[in-house]
Amino acid sequence: MNLSLGPLLYYWSRDDVLAFYGEAARWPVARVYLGESVCSRRHLLRLPDWLQLAQQLAAAGKEVVLSTQTLIESESDLKTLRRSVSDGRFLVEANEWGAVRLLSKAGVSFVAGPTLNVYNHETLDVLAGLGAQRWLPPVEMSRATLASLLEHAPSGIETEVFAYGKLPLAYSARCFTARHYNLPKDDCQFRCLDHPDGMALATREGEPFLTLNGIQTQSAGVFNLIGELPALRELGITSLRLSPQSRHMGRVFEAFQAALAGEPTAAAALARVMPGPAVDGYWHGRAGLEHSVQNHA
């Protein structure tokens, strides 16, 4: 079982992005997903910049995957998608079925991303037949459902699980960050730049609940499966996806690497650098915001 760095879901300055991936080259990460998968208005790095980063990371020994935009709305979104597919140098993660069409037509193998909604073995088999070599279950899928799915899964396809980070829960045409500032989406003034880990949304009694990240809504809780490595191994999961956060990402990787090596203090080390309360309800078939340690206490 190895570690993947998921696509950057936030909008950071160009310098911060370059510095982040410069450091990532030294982390214990086998695979790096690059590209803008959330909002087409974010332009500080464009596809040629991501491709250049991809080359640098590949030269540093990382497997590189280009992650495509999840919500495709316009012809210009499709243009970017086609360029990612036609570049041909790197594996591509399809995050909606238009990308699946282009990749299968190009005859190249691809990664089936978590928003393709693969909830059963039959759909996974469709994707495997079209060239998917790796897939991710929807983030809401429980361990039990995943186990049941994998019993009938086609052979040869690898499973990667979203194992750490605020959960990407929803996508909209509306930008909730712009809405907060009373700005129209078309003139959002790129306020996402001021919120490197998204904007906290709490209930009226101050309980952290969600995170606003432009057109994407995430959990406030940080999903964390560091305590579930034996179960993940038993399921035959080959890769864990850790989702970028603005600070201490290197320590997140060190903690997971240590946990994979059986180091008992790894979970405690991770807890110190998490940007929110831990949650793991989805994995246990419950509400996503629940946490098993509290529940069983």
Add this chain to the structure above:
Amino acid sequence: MPLDLICPAGSLVSLKAAIDHGADAVYMGFRDNTNARAFPGLNFDEAQAAEGLRYAHDRGRKVLLALNTYPQPDSWSRWTGAVDRAAKLGMDAVILADAGLMRYAVKQHPQLRLHLSVQGSATSYEAVNFYREHFGIQRAVLPRVLSLPQVENVVQNTDVEIELFGFGGLCVMVEGRCLLSSYCTGESPNSAGVCSPPKAVQWKDTPSGLESRLNGVLLDRYGKEEKAGYPTLCKGRFEVGGETYYAIEEPTSLNTLDLLPEMLKIGIAAIKIEGRQRSPAYVTQVTKVWRAAIDAVKKNADAFKPAPDWQAELNKLSEGQSHTLGAYHRPWK
């Protein structure tokens, strides 16, 4: 014919009301979690579905079956069984979201007409054409996230008929790509066929106002003069950056009457009315207004103007007594 009127049938009474008042087709679900309105007391068993089909077909109308949740691996046969029943009953089409289930339907029932559900999250012609090429879908229902020019671009680049939501509850998120409900309650539209399920709702009168909670999470608190609506998760008031407001969306409904001439011009095949969970009286009122409006726009699109009493009637039925053009109108975004 363009602009077919597709109305919700949560029960046989609603189905008959929709047919009697001018729906070209109705859509229904079976009485389990194979559809995205898996509410207690709603939907059809096999005998009721057969009666509904007879009633509609006798009057030259159609019945579509929503099988638009994502099949779970350990109960896969529940979904394939539903497809088999739909074919046996003679449904005019099944509305599916899951690629695996489409493959099954095509293989077992090649004559069965397939529609891509809004839950399939297809927002581009590349995605729509994927389902066309692989499973021969005849129609796609687009998520409520595209502007009308974006919708037009889809229509112009596919042979698949395009159906749009015209009226009713407004999903702010891309349908099929929203897990807020399961994050809060454990059940989402994709996996359980429900959003903000009634069984997770709690109401409580407190000194600071009437509170609505979903699985314990405070969604809103209402002052004495405020009218409380159903606590759909995305329409609660929350705190962001020190302000309390409808951070995601106000309690409002989608109403696109104003856009009918443009929808006709673009070549939209059908308009869908949301609301299988609503009453037969609601279905009656909404169907009447939309039948009149669609007839009027087809007669003379250039002179079309929604009658004030249509809008007044629809506003009475709307969530929060207000409506929006949603994403079809770009400033909403």
